[in-house]
Each structure stands twice: as structure tokens, then as C-alpha cells.
Amino acid sequence: MHAAFYSARMTQPASSTLQDPARSTALFTELRLRQLKLKNRIVVSPMCMYSSKNGFAGDFHLAHLGSFALGGAGLIFTEAAAVSPEGRITPDDLGIWNDDHIQGLGHITDFAHAQNSRIGVQLAHAGRKASTWSPWRGQGAVSDIEGGWQVVGPDTQPFNDSYPTPQALDLEGIRKVVTDFQAAARRAMMAGFDTVEIHAAHGYLLHQFMSPLSNSRTDDYGGSFDNRIRLTMEVARTVRAAFPDHLPVFVRVSATDWAEGGWTLDETVELSKRLQAEGIDVMDVSSGGLTPLQKIEVGPGYQLPFAQRIREETEMAVMGVGLITTPQQAEDVVAGEQADLVAIAREFLRDPRFPQRAARELGVKIEVPSQYGRAISL
DSSP states (O other): OGGGGOSSOOOOOOEEEESOOOSOOSTTSOEEETTEEESSSEEEOOOOOOOOBTTBOOHHHHHHHHHHHHHTOSEEEEEEEESSGGGOSSTTOEEOSSGGGHHHHHHHHHHHHHTTOEEEEEEEOOGGGOSBOOTTTOSSBOOTTTTOOOOEESSSOOSSTTSOOOEEOOHHHHHHHHHHHHHHHHHHHHTTOSEEEEEEOTTSHHHHHHOTTTOOOOSTTSSSHHHHTHHHHHHHHHHHHHSOTTSOEEEEEESOOSSTTSOOHHHHHHHHHHHHHTTOOEEEEEOOOSOTTOOOOOOTTTTHHHHHHHHHHHOOEEEEESSOOSHHHHHHHHHTTSOSEEEEOHHHHHOTTHHHHHHHHHTOOEEEEGGGGGGTOO
């Protein structure tokens, strides 16, 4: 386990309380997933930071993710961590393909645990959307001269004209993808993560196999619904077996491609049922990202109806995400049984103490690090 890397474990500091309990709230109700207990339903959604070198987590990641732990998030997810070098979106992505990555990640999990937060890692493979520039460094494909690499996908269709042309995965390549996810899940356990999330959304490799818009294969991994979800099911089954049985596994999906002829909500519901049968605990429900032809109807909470339908038809725990920016909005999501967990992204970048703000606005008693107690004593 990762404790081998650190002879002196961090200890949880004393805490101060924020507000007096005025009423019960759904948002600050504990949730148990297998043997993992979350102190509230507020989750830091995975957000790519493009700040790694050779996949390693560094000081930036400790400060960035640690700020959310200090802020009181019930569960924090790292950004997408590539399960192989070719699975990176950009050269600057976080990685979990090498045992040497474990130590830096373990430092982060130790810190989160010391603040009484729980933390997970998102396991990802970008497929045909790999070998591209970080947003502030450029656009489109990174050339071989500039450090780019051969990308892979279900077939040879690129995402668009400026993205790399993928090499279609053969059966050996598909098997490697599955074993890469398996090895990454084991490293996540060694680094002390409380959960893992399989990234099967936003047009990355697993999503590419699932959608008929990006998968023109005629073998056992293309064509029918059963064939198109085969790789996702194999990865889910393998990750579930590799990660400790007492801890949960999440899967992030795009519920719809928002494009004619693409992946649909009906298919997402059926996939969720099958993943539930394989021991997957939570569906993290997003949408889009597969095709530049998508037409998304964006608005506050615009993806929540997808999550709610999956919750109702599968009785799985679901996580809702998408332009959730206020405490009352987050409270209403959980109280209204649209989702069991609320994943927040941009608002956490604006305010890493969002849970403390939510507690003040909702009139809830929560604990905060004692070092910050002076801010709530008056």
C-alpha cells in the first residue's frame, strides 16, 4: 500500500464547526457506497488541468486537489489519469500507467484523508482524441516533431480535420487497453484512492466504441449494441475485479451524443443495467463530446433528466453534473431525487470552499479545519 512510501502518516487535525443546525438538508446527508462513507453529497468533478510532466502529479496537483479537501468536499475526483502514454489527451496529462506515479498520487490521497475527505481517480484513455495540444498551448494535433504520437480508435475516422488520424485497434490492441485499465486500477489501490471512475464519456476511447458515429467495425466490437458496448463491459468487469471489493467503482457516461444516429439515452439506460449487474456502483451522467456535429441544449442542470431516468429505471446511485452552480440548486437536485450525488466543476474553480458556502446558505452545521476556525467564530 501507499503508506510504504510515507513512514510518517498525516493525522487529522481538530476541527471547528460552521453554523448551527437550523434544518436538515439532503445535500449534507451522509451516503454509504459499499463500505465508503461520504460526509456529504458534494463531489468535485474531474477537470483536466494539463499540468503534468510525463504523467506525474506534482506540487500543483497537491495544492489544487488539497484546496477542495480543505473546503469540505465529500468526494474529490482527480482529473482524467491516462492508463497508458498513448491514452493521454495531451502531453501534459496526469498519468497512472507507471508504478512510479504511485508515490505522488499517494501524497495527495494522504492529504485528502487527513482533512476527512474522500478522493477518487478517473481512469481514462483518449483514443482518437489523444495527442492534441493543451488548450492554452495550441489547437489540434501535436506533430511527431513536437512530441506527438500515433493515436488509436475503433476505426480510422479522426474526430475532425485538425485531429490525428487514428489507427484502428486490432484484437491484441484491445486486450492491451483492458489490461492497461486493470493495471491502473491496481495502482489506484496502492496510491490509497477510495474509488475509481472509468471514463466512458466525452468522445474518448470507450465512448468511441459505443457510438455508431465513431465505430464502423464489423467484428465482435462493432455493429450491434452488444458489440459496441463489449469493450466498456470488459474494462468495467476487469476494473471491478482489480479494485478492492469493499470500495465503489464509478463509470462516467455521455447519456447522448446530441447528434442524429449517435449514442442514445435508451442505450445508456440499458448499459447502466448491465454495468450494475457487473458490480458497478455509481453512474456519473454527463453527455456529448463524441462529434463536432453535436447540438447541445445547454442550461442550468441540463443533464439532470438523464441522470434521473437512469436512477429511476435501474435503482442505481447516480451522480448529476452540468451547470450546477448554487447551493440551493445542488440541494434541490438531491432532495428532488434527481441524483444521489452532485458533481460540480467550474464553481469549484471559482470557489474551492463551495461546501462551506453551501452550509452557511442552507443553515447546516459542518466541521471545518481548525486552522480556518477564526473565519467562522463571529
